[in-house]
Amino acid sequence: MSAFHRIAATIFLGVIFSSVSFGKAVDFERQIQPFLEKKCYRCHDEEKVKGELRLDSPEGILAGGEYGDILIPGDPNESSIYLLTTYPKDDPDYMPQKGKGLTKSEQSLLKIWIEEGATFGEGFVHVPEPKVKAKFEEADPSTERNYMITGEAVEIVARLRESGIQVDTVNHDSSLFEVSYTYADRVAGSFDFETLGALKDSLVKLTLARTEVSSEDLSTIAGFARIEFLDLSRTSVGDDALGHVAKLENLKYLNLRDTSVTDEGLKKLAGLKQLEKVYLWGSAVTASGAKRLEKSLSGAEVNVGSELRAPRRAGQRNS
Ligand code: HEC
Known part of the structure; x- marks a missing residue:
């Protein structure tokens, strides 16, 4: 040596x-x-x-x-x-x-x-x-981004925010919106996407993670054709929901972690040619189901995280 x-x-x-x-x-x-x-x-x-x-x-x-x-x-x-x-x-x-x-x-x-x-x-x-x-010190979104919201959207955004729904304009583009229901007030019954519908032509990012959204509620979302990013992680949505999701032709990113979707449901996404990333940890999708989707979508990354399991959530543990 x-x-x-x-x-x-x-x-x-x-x-x-x-x-x-x-x-x-x-x-x-x-x-x-x-x-x-x-x-x-x-x-x-x-x-x-x-x-x-x-x-x-x-x-x-x-x-x-x-x-x-x-x-x-x-x-x-x-x-x-x-x-x-x-x-x-x-x-x-x-x-x-x-x-x-x-x-x-x-x-x-x-x-x-x-x-x-x-x-x-x-x-x-x-x-x-x-x-x-x-x-x-983090940027305060209320001062940083608010000024960009103009015209009719002002009132709609105000109404959404009243129920705790987070609405922001997308970085670098003040005419596009991202919306998150994750921290919104929980309302009993079905999700009301009516107010949101007024923004549908400029809605590119929608987060419903950890909400009580159901597969049925998502039928409205299917008409929000501009959506590129959809986070449904840790919701109770299953294969039914994917029929609606399959209509989002511009979808690039889909998070289905800790949902009950299966290989069967995943097949419905095969026509989403823009899809780049799908996350499926903690779902019922198998590695071969994920591979199959990857094959039909050239260039997409379909992640089942075979080694990593999603963290156990309190709700699941106690039930
Ligand atoms: C810039 C801010 C920021 C930094 C830095 C940050 N976190 Fe977080 N963290 C958050 C936010 C916001 C949440 C809540 C996210 C949510 O509820 O979706 C969170 C949630 C979490 C949770 C989940 C809590 C729960 O009950 O499920 C864990 C675990 C966590 N963070 C770990 C870490 C660790 C470990 C680090 C450092 C390596 C870290 N975080 C650094 C912002 C941050």
Whole structure:
């Protein structure tokens, strides 16, 4: 072995030993907490509690978020604190939602830490570092984008927003809209897309994730032909819904994670030639069903995530 190789090997082993430390448990305080602080606290601490989740203390991590537990000791693939960091970066659920993602070695430390039982070390109490706040200040959408909404749309948008529906113009194009029902007030009964219908010729992005939308409700959506992006993840929609979705000729991106769609339903999408990405983790679609759709749509990526399972949600766990 040359001197160079010896040095290279030493460095290589050094990196492995210091990051994964064989035979020694991953140390939360030393190996996990620092990257959580750098990459997650800006949205998950005392000041910003996105997803009703705090990651800046063991208590916060153990308390979980909006959907319940985020950490299942021993089971990284059921722990959204790990799993969401491994999603593709353009997935709407990918964490961190903004800023630098976890490196491969940070991901693997987090995974091993969870596999080993996710202990925090005795008496671990984290004292947060003072932050440079301005640097991380997020743009306020109400001042940033509102001014672009003009004409008839102003009133329609106001009406939608009254029920908690989020409406924004799409980056760089003030005549196109993106709408999310995810945080809207829950109304009993069927979804009312009537008001939204007034925007249908400029609606390109629609998020219905985690709402109570039904397959039937989606028959209205089928007439919103401009939609390019549709997120139906974690809803109860099944194969019936895909008949309606199949009418969205401009659809590029479809998220069906944690729905009950099957290979049979997926066949209905074969005519959507614009489709680029379909996410199916946690659905009943098989790898071969996904492959079949990929074949009929040249260039599309149909993702069933054979290795990754969707995080278990509180609702499912308790039922
Ligand atoms: C720029 C802001 C931002 C950053 C940075 C960020 N998150 Fe989030 N996070 C969010 C938002 C917003 C939600 C709620 C999303 C939703 O409900 O759809 C969320 C939700 C979550 C949830 C789900 C909570 C639940 O109950 O299901 C987990 C887990 C999570 N984040 C982990 C992380 C981790 C780990 C990091 C760092 C690697 C991180 N986040 C960084 C904004 C952020």
